[in-house]
Amino acid sequence: MKSSNDLRASLRAIDHKGYPAYKSLAGSYQFGSYALFIDHVQGDPFASPSSLHVEIAHKAAGFPEAYYKKDCSRIALQDFLTRRFASQFEDYNFKAKGSGKSGLLSVTKCGQEVLERSACQITDTKITARFHVGFPAFGRTINAGELEKILFDFLPRCVENSFFYRKLDSKKVEAAVFLAEDQEAVRKLLKEEGLAAFVANGAVLPRKSGISDLPMKHSIPFRSPATMEKTFILPHHGAISGMAVPRGITLIVGGGYHGKSTLLEALQTGVYNHIQGDGREFVITDDTAVKLRAEDGRSIKNVNISLFINDLPNKKDTSCFSTPDASGSTSQAAGVVENMEAESRLFLIDEDTSATNFMVRDDFMQQVISREKEPITPFLERARDLYEQAGISTILVAGSSGAFFYIADKILQMDCYCPVDITEQVKALCKEHTAPRTQAPGFHVPDFKRTLLPFNREKGYGGGRRQGRDNRHEHMKVKTFGRDSFSLDKETVDLRYVEQLADSEQTNALAHLLRYTLEQTADGKHTVREAVRILLELLDQKGWEPFCSSYIPCGLARPRKQEIFACLNRFRG
Secondary structure, three states: OEEHHHHHHHHHHHOOOEHHHHHHHOEEEEEOOEEEEEEEOOOOOOOOOEEEEEEEEHHHHOOOHHHOOOHHHHHHHHHHHHHHHHHHHHOOOOOOOOOOOOOOEEOOOOOOEEOOEOOEEEOOOEEEEEEEEOOOEEOOEEOHHHHHHHHHHHHHHHHHHHHOHHHOOHHHHHHHHHHHHHHHHHHHHHHHHOEEEEEEOOOOOOEEEOOEEEEOOOOOOOOOOHHHEEEEEEOOOEEEEEEEEEOOEEEEEOOOOOOHHHHHHHHHHOOOEEOOOOOOOOEEEOOOOEEEOOOOOOOEEEEOOOOOEOOOOOOOOOOOEEEOOOOHHHHHHHHHHHHHHOOOOEEEEEHHHOOHHHHOOOHHHHHHOOHHHOOEOOHHHOHHHHHHHHOOEEEEEOOOOHHHHHOOOEEEEEEOOEEEEOHHHHHHHHOOOOOOOOOOOOOOOOOOOOEOOOEEOOOEEOOOOOOOOOOOOOOOOEEEEOOOEEEEOOEEEEOOOOOOOOOHHHHHHHHHHHHHHHHHHOOOOOEHHHHHHHHHHHHHHHOOHHHOOOOOOOOOEOOOHHHHHHHHHHOOO
């Protein structure tokens, strides 16, 4: 490793040369208490900024070992440091002048969720922080003096004020770590107590606006119905009370604008931890929970949807069903089965975003259109078996059909954003009415033996590998379009209806994970489950390195297993 003086000398030697001379700076340099690595240099001042990272040994950083030994506290500390580093960069961004992206200093912009990101990684020996710098130039001529200002003045201050414990407010660091440990404690209690979710009293569920995930000011704090209130004792917070949602089938009803969807949306983001001040810190949901919805037009490949759709007029086999353009009902049926394959234990469903004919068929419609002429078995008739035979609970927002009352274990009415347990009253009313059909015969759990066919970049799935191609060295090009989609070469993967993706960096990570799968494990032998297991084991054991080419970029966030399955299922190929 070279010294910082070597870097300064190299900078001065290339001053006023053509921009490509910057590439000679790639390498590692010791800066006293940390090491600087220049991983990738941009091709010109208007291109994507250069990628750099710093490494700080724990002995120098000085954080208590207990703060990074558990996964939950380590991820929380990484998140805290990333946010701190980003705030430091704000003071120096574009302070160095020049053309294009000259002087840009950027790192991940974190949202309300606490995610595991490539921007900051903590191992047993060190802290690694990745970021971007726009190398300064006038036109396409190197301005080494401005880069020297960034690397020898701005950056050392930012690193010193972000990654050295003595420079931080120890109480704030402790609070971030302790909050994560308390949130993890609630997640463990969910499993021990047989619960699907927990919503703490005082939680703020409404968001500021449709484009802001910040908490809404002056909103009504959440308060559990007395019949569902439970108190937990957490390691740091102490006693905390709130609504404990049991496993089984829970129905959320109420008038429009009373908070039904707001509660469901809080539960669907409850698969992640949230930062202090978010309002949903203790809205904790089973971490395998999946929001299901209709997705008109999505592709489906070899999915056994016979639980819900059978006896099609065209005699198409629904035990191994494929279509490039699914209807709403077909896509939602496939979503249920695909997420059974992904080992989800909880389905979250909002009637507003569901296919009506998939969810329920009333008695009058069944009299007009006989069951023999209807190939769809509605979700209403499968939900009970999904729980009792497959162990999958459901939390359902409903407003148009009373048939769901007959299958619900718990019924909540949202009244001015406050939940009221009306289970006993509604069950009493149910006895006064004729019960609809709520269970269909022939329930079975599919075998989930779908395999990933070999992928050819020119022909798609089933074409085999191109002769003479070494896929490990000729990576497909990745391009991410925000949170909603990405492309591999020219193939776009649409994820806009995968609602629990919290960040565009998760989408970026999914692109890299899919690329690895297509190049390494799509061989006609690995099942989808095996392919996902390989990805998760590699992530756990080796981090991001196996999925990146020459260096690990800033800008990746770990998705859940359920979103990895969703990505594989939506790749058309």
